[in-house]
Amino acid sequence: MIEYIKSLKWIDYFFFCLLDPRRLVNLIARKEGSPLLQGLFMVIVVSLFEIMSFSALGTENGFFYYKVSYGWILAFLILLLNIIVFSALTDLVCQFRSHPGKIMLIINLVSFSFFPMVFLLPVVTIFTTLNFAPVFFYILFAILLHIWQAMIIIQGISEIHQISFGESLLIFLLPFIIVGFIGFFSVILFFINMFGFISSL
Amino acid sequence: MDKNRRIILSILLLVLVSCILSVIDIGLKMKTSEQKEFNLPVPEFGPGVGLVKIYGTISISDSDGSYLGLGSGADGIVKKLSQFGEDDRIKAIVIRINSPGGTVAAVQEIFDKLMELRKRNIILVASMGDMAASGGYYVASACNYIFANHGTTTGSIGVIASSPNVKGLFEKLGIKMNVIKSGKYKDILSSFRDLGADEKDMIQEMIDSSYMKFLKDVSLGRNVPIQDISPVADGRVMNGETALKYKLIDELGGYENALDKAKSLAKLPKSAPVYDLGNSWEQILMSIGKTLAGDRLMESTLKHKNLSVIEYSIEP
Numbered sequence A: 001m002i003e004y005i006k007s008l009k010w011i012d013y014f015f016f017c018l019l020d021p022r023r024l025v026n027l028i029a030r031k032e033g034s035p036l037l038q039g040l041f042m043v044i045v046v047s048l049f050e051i052m053s054f055s056a057l058g059t060e061n062g063f064f065y066y067k068v069s070y071g072w073i074l075a076f077l078i079l080l081l082n083i084i085v086f087s088a089l090t091d092l093v094c095q096f097r098s099h100p101g102k103i104m105l106i107i108n109l110v111s112f113s114f115f116p117m118v119f120l121l122p123v124v125t126i127f128t129t130l131n132f133a134p135v136f137f138y139i140l141f142a143i144l145l146h147i148w149q150a151m152i153i154i155q156g157i158s159e160i161h162q163i164s165f166g167e168s169l170l171i172f173l174l175p176f177i178i179v180g181f182i183g184f185f186s187v188i189l190f191f192i193n194m195f196g197f198i199s200s201l
Numbered sequence B: 001m002d003k004n005r006r007i008i009l010s011i012l013l014l015v016l017v018s019c020i021l022s023v024i025d026i027g028l029k030m031k032t033s034e035q036k037e038f039n040l041p042v043p044e045f046g047p048g049v050g051l052v053k054i055y056g057t058i059s060i061s062d063s064d065g066s067y068l069g070l071g072s073g074a075d076g077i078v079k080k081l082s083q084f085g086e087d088d089r090i091k092a093i094v095i096r097i098n099s100p101g102g103t104v105a106a107v108q109e110i111f112d113k114l115m116e117l118r119k120r121n122i123i124l125v126a127s128m129g130d131m132a133a134s135g136g137y138y139v140a141s142a143c144n145y146i147f148a149n150h151g152t153t154t155g156s157i158g159v160i161a162s163s164p165n166v167k168g169l170f171e172k173l174g175i176k177m178n179v180i181k182s183g184k185y186k187d188i189l190s191s192f193r194d195l196g197a198d199e200k201d202m203i204q205e206m207i208d209s210s211y212m213k214f215l216k217d218v219s220l221g222r223n224v225p226i227q228d229i230s231p232v233a234d235g236r237v238m239n240g241e242t243a244l245k246y247k248l249i250d251e252l253g254g255y256e257n258a259l260d261k262a263k264s265l266a267k268l269p270k271s272a273p274v275y276d277l278g279n280s281w282e283q284i285l286m287s288i289g290k291t292l293a294g295d296r297l298m299e300s301t302l303k304h305k306n307l308s309v310i311e312y313s314i315e316p
Helices: A002-006 A011-019 A021-030 A035-056 A063-096 A103-113 A115-130 A134-160 A165-199 B002-037 B074-086 B104-119 B135-140 B167-173 B197-222 B226-232 B240-245 B255-265 B281-304
Strands: B048-055 B090-099 B101-103 B123-133 B145-148 B153-155 B274-276 B311-313
Touching (some): A011 A021, A035 A063, A035 A115, A035 A134, A063 A165, A103 A115, A115 A134, A115 B002, B048 B074, B048 B255, B074 B090, B090 B255, B101 B104, B101 B135, B104 B123, B123 B135, B123 B255, B135 B197, B135 B311, B145 B240, B153 B240, B197 B226
Parallel strands (some): B123 B145, B123 B153
Antiparallel strands (some): B101 B311
């Protein structure tokens, strides 16, 4: 393990993640240096950085210590749940489209895709220090980095199943559409029930 | 590849440095906010003054919809008053009134509850807002001390019952009502026919009885003879200054003055806390529910059955 860390080969995951997601997928598939552990480490770092960057936008009180300790664990678990659910839905869509199930590969890919999000904290730090519209730039860069993340996943799925970018984009979007439909109808049904309950009081 | 690895490693180190800088920045800002927290008030406890708000039209209802501008429910107000009455910390209660009055029974229930508290030596101070007329004044008269603003509309001591007469309109339109009733007076105050002389006498008797009760209660609450009140108890409205002249109120002043007076009469320090029970989520939901269905339905049913409500209220 120490030899592996010293060899700096682990950096290849981050390098390919940023610049060549297709090679990242091949690297994950070869399982060099436990990509699952590295991916989990990535999720841990990103959840901590997200809390930090959000906290840096305003003035904090004693609650900050709870946020970076217990809150960070909560954020990590939520992010992990999101990754598992999204990966499961993506793999389900892939299998519906007659592709083989490769959920572990997708979980690793999605975990690594969060890597660009670590750049949000330096951006917030710079704009907070300059006191130049930090909230605006936080939102702007958050959107841009999420787009970058989406591109990593789409290219990764394209490489995993050897499919076109268009089909990969469809597979990426379908889980969101499914969750969107379920969420939309759940909210409507919740409010119908809520108003029914209030009216019957 | 080694060159690329070094570049990425440098980037990761820069990110780490920014993380450390961010922690320092947050820490510095946090110190400032902690200093400010020393100025936060401590939770209030000990003997103090209770606050009850009577806003809007008063009627019998178990929910307090005053925060939604839907009127005050007598049951909700009486419940609040009872809670204050049972609370040993409450030495005085300020009744903040902004109401044009309400139904006879609802107003009388609140009045009776206030008189009960008064007998138990709880100081009651009324503070009138924009309006405390008719039933609003009735309630205020139960208090030991009454404050009104100069521009407060008050007075309107009297009782009113009214129903529209659309008989002429119906005749013009050729509409006839089929009424099957169990007794002669079942559709008294009907909007579809003229009021008979005997019916008018009956309603007048009820009005007079309620009016006399109003006068007696105001006399009791204000501790003045009925003869002193009756000259101005003809339904007239007046502002705070005129009300003071006729001794319907004790002093001109606002809510803050009422609070100070309540504390001074109850021999409490000026720093004594003010307890407001507020509205629980349950009450808010109940109120919304009543608004959506119950109360509105009942109100419209009452009106369509021609059971016109007799009110201590001011007519616009």
